Amino acid sequence: MQxxxxxxxxxxxxGKMKxxxxxxxxxxxxxxxxxxxxxxxxxxxAMPSRKTPAGDFRDIAHPINTxxxxxxxxxxxxxxxxxRIEESKIEVPNSEESKIEEFAGEAIK
Incomplete structure (x- = not known):
């Protein structure tokens, strides 16, 4: 199975769930x-699970072996x-880095 x-x-x-x-x-x-x-x-x-009437959680589907x-x-x-890598490549406007670059550019003038 692939x-x-x-x-x-x-x-x-x-939170802990990502x-x-x-x-x-x-x-x-x-x-x-x-x-x-x-x-x-x-x-x-964590595989999908369901809460039992006793309050425990049981997997609905799970692998059988390690x-x-x-x-x-x-x-x-x-x-x-x-x-995560793709998201980090997206440039965020007004980020701290761009503010520092703008400030550095003004200081040089």
Whole structure:
């Protein structure tokens, strides 16, 4: 089974959850609502889950073995990193850097 698509929806609010992901396998099967969470040891994924009447959470869909979990997590975190890099390339008007450049230009005059 091959991962054929990973779609990232970033969460703009501050907090531990950084994004919600949909992942497609073989262009035929999709799993929605995988979460990217910032933990103490770095980013990790949490599979979609549902709250039970007892108050616990149980995964709705999940990999059966460690190798598959690592494959899915690697693909998701790689895609997330690409999104972060692309966003950092977008120039933000009136950023601190451009203010410093404007100030430096005025000081030289």
């Amino acid at each position: 991962i054929t698509d990973v779609r990232i929806r970033k969460i703009e609010a501050d 994004a919600i992901v949909s992942i497609t396998f073989d262009n035929e099967f999709v799993v929605h609502d995988i979460k990217i969470i910032q933990g103490q040891g770095g980013l990790f994924i 190798d598959t979990r690592e494959k899915i997590q690697s693909a998701i975190l790689e895609a997330f990193e690409k999104v």
